[in-house]
Amino acid sequence: MELLEQYLQFKQEADQGENKKNKTKKEKDPMKPKQPVSAFFLFSNERRAALLAENKNVLEVAKIAGEEWKNMTEKQKGPYEKIAKKNKEKYMQEMEAYKQNKDEEAMNLKKEEEELMKFQKQEALQLLKKKEKTENIIKKTKEQRQKKQQQNVDPNKPKKPASSFLLFSKETRQSLVHENPGINSSTLTAMISVKWKELNQEEKQIWNCKAAEAMGAYKKELEEYNKSVAAAT
Template sequence: MASSDVASMAVEPSKKPRSRRALKPKNSLANEAVVMAQTPSQSPIPNPPDAGLSKENHESLSQPKKAAAKGKAKQATKKQDTSFDKDLQEMQEMLEKMKLEKEKTEELLKEKDEMLKMKEEELELQGKEQEKLHMELKKLQKMKEFKPNMTLPIVQCLKDKEQDRKKKGCAERKRPSPPYILWCKDQWNEVKKENPEAEFKEITNILGAKWKNVSAEEKKPYEEKYQAEKEAYLQVMAKERRESEAMKLLEEEHKQKTAMELLEQYLQFKQEADKENKKPKKEKDPLKPKHPVTAYFLFSSERRAALLADNKNVLEVAKITGEEWKNMTEEQKRPYEEDEGALSLKKEEEELMKLQKQEALQLLKKKEKTDNIIKQKNKEKRQKKKQQEIDPNRPKKPASSFLLFSKEARKILLEERPGTNNSTINALISVKWKELGEEEKQDWNAKAAEAMEAYKKALEEYNKSVAS
């Protein structure tokens, strides 16, 4: 019986597990009736005789089932572990990709920031350049307003003079004709009468043949005439050359003067324009008191030398001194604060001394100005007295040789050129004086010496009369 039961148990298939879904009761009353009918009676049921054997068989059958379940559980855990590792790897790869993308985006953002900064700098530079151009435009507009307040001197050029001469119909100065041409002019009519049908070439040939036979005595008057005309021509040309040189000098002088005047006016105008464009600077008041020295400044000045000796930068020195000052106690700071008060008092005293010195200097300057004004007034009074004391009967000093020459030359030039300026006449006189020979200059020097001797004699007589 036992073996048959075991075989039947082994052959029976395993029952399917029930689902977790609860069945809905159709009729609650019918179910209750069935349950009441199936409930056993209260009398105890006797145990069958084969109960112990069935338990043993059941335990022996349940052991292989448990082992199979454990194997399946292990396999499931292994699969879960492998799937978890794969998920971790995938997540790590995703994180790395995200990091790379983040780095790339950060680099792109940095590049964009740099580009923006560059553009901002370019815009600032453009703005500054535009401001400069605007200022230059303003200056140019003001320069256009520049109008020189001056009358340019009228100097007639040499070319203009020649044109005026041609317009007036004045004959051009010709060179003196040589003696042969002068003789030909005299003999032309006679030869023409003798040979009325002869042409110009034939007449010139006849005259040339005759000129060869003319004696030296007959040629002499023509040569003398030629020499006289030549000298006159050379004198006129020399005179014109001198005048042209003098006029050139005058033109250059006038140009220089006008250029200098224009430059001065332009510089003044430019200074005024610059003053208008420039912003007025705040003038520092020298009498304004200065801020007193702080305790920290005194401490830092003491520590700076030691820190600089240790080969440290200015920034490092500032940081170190600031940290040390913060960490100091009030007792350690007290001596520096006391020194601060003493220094402030010293500074106040020094400022007062400076003020007193400045006031004293101003008073001295005012006194010097008043003294100078008084001295000038006294000098003017003395000069007036001297002028009043000068005797009108006293003989005057004579003119020099150049002044004597210039008086006569001026009269001649005014007759020759009426309406000319004094500057041109003076230039011409100076040129003529330079071109004078030594003999002519000696004559003028002799005249000046005679006038000087007469002046000396008159002075002696005057002094004698005053003394008596």
């Protein structure tokens, strides 16, 4: 039965080409050496054609070949075993070369990936340097523009007055610092904001009026300043 099963397996492999369209096969590496058949398969393949010519069916061919092989002497099996051994040695050599090539391919692939990662890292560093350089240029340009603007500011030009909240903040800050020695800046700012929100409309109106008076005086001063600048030019 074991020989019969081996033969049927061999027959199935031989007929795979005909049934390829109807079966889903796992994709195999075409470069991988094909495993050689045993001495019995060599004998069965040789006998198969003759037995089929005698109108024997597959099962009969397998049974007859198996019985014949079982009854053959070692001397009769010798040629088939010699060929099978030679084929196996050749297969082992081819597999060794195949594995070596696969190892080399894997090594080369790993090397390429490492080089790619190295290149990407270098490229990323270059981009980072360019970004830092651009940011430094923008920062320097902004500082130069601000410095130029400060240099061009006329010290005689009236300064814009503070808003109602800033006026309130300035006065309230002094009292809070006096009442809370050692208070930090963030806490102080928060307390001023809270006190401003707690003011009613009438209380806020006082500060709004002060800011409005300061703004009115500023506009008059600015108008006089602009006239003097125009007269000078």
